Amino acid sequence: MKQSDLSDRVKATKTGNLTGSCLCGGVRYRIQGLVRDVVNCYCTQCQKTSGHHVAATRVKEKDLFVDAHETLHWYESTPGYKRGFCKQCGGNLFWSRLSDDQISVMAGTIDPPTGLKTVEYIYEEDASDYIEIPKGAG
Secondary structure, three states: OOHHHHHHHOOEEEEEEEEEEOOOOOEEEEEEEEEEOEEEEOOHHHHHHHOOOEEEEEEEHHHEEEEEEOOEEEEEEEOOEEEEEEOOOOOEEEEEEOOOOEEEEEHHHEOOOOOOOEEEEEOHHHOOOOOOOOOOOO
């Protein structure tokens, strides 16, 4: 499944009151509002930025509050798309289209318990040969 089809299928349905951070704590954030369940993305860019696939939730950008951002750096990975990461520890935190009012948050950076579950798999055709995607996924 492609990202463009995803927003029609997977909607934000859970009310979030979540916190998260990068490994070193240089970037800390809060989510207050509706949160989408987790989608695993196997696209090449996600693999290159994370070292594996990305598991991400998605929220309205207005519902994401970055409380500590001293080490947050934004990188325009392709025209019109940005990725946020910690320039101290390298933590992969956020992904967004510049023209969108929503932002993806890497699920592994959210403090547990998250109350989220994995509901979709996208770009499975780009997965590396060592990855085994669960049967019936996607």
